[in-house]
Amino acid sequence: KAGVTQTPRYLIKTRGQQVTLSCSPISGHRSVSWYQQTPGQGLQFLFEYFSETQRNKGNFPGRFSGRQFSNSRSEMNVSTLELGDSALYLCASSSTIAGHSTDTQYFGPGTRLTVL
């Protein structure tokens, strides 16, 4: 099976712009989660989608949003970009149905966003 894929791999934007990142989960996986990785804050949970519904949300401002399509592919959007949004954004997929803590999440290679 192909792994989790993320596009684009690299992005450069300027402050105030918005950006959309895409994630295709492993075939058959219905849960997609997003994480932000920065040197200062480490890895932080953004949100999780399951069957096109946001099931969990981390502590991020409303500028960060996402959605999931019927084929389980997911996008996240960041509006009004700030310098502090520069980060590696990781997507993970899981085959969970019940959202059990024992489910393994498989990560994609990430999208590195640079905000100038």
Next chain:
Amino acid sequence: AQSVTQLDSHVSVSEGTPVLLRCNYSSSYSPSLFWYVQHPNKGLQLLLKYTSAATLVKGINGFEAEFKKSETSFHLTKPSAHMSDAAEYFCVVSLNAGNMLTFGGGTRLMVKP
């Protein structure tokens, strides 16, 4: 609330010597615990996971971890380090509340020839 503390931000070992990466967790519930590895410019790869079936968990590439409830620890070990083990390692906890992973701060493992 749950949290994870990785006790060392950097660990340096010589090739062929044992590896010990330390992790303590805090959780009000019965947690699931994971170790992930991240090589430079790569995503996260699962090394192993603990889900209460056995306290000693064997993972890939010769790594293993032992869950000690009394010490709230989940340390990662490997008997003999290889140059390819140089990477950043994350201890992760998950509650019975969906796919919300809480990550430790990471330990960068350096392997000297």
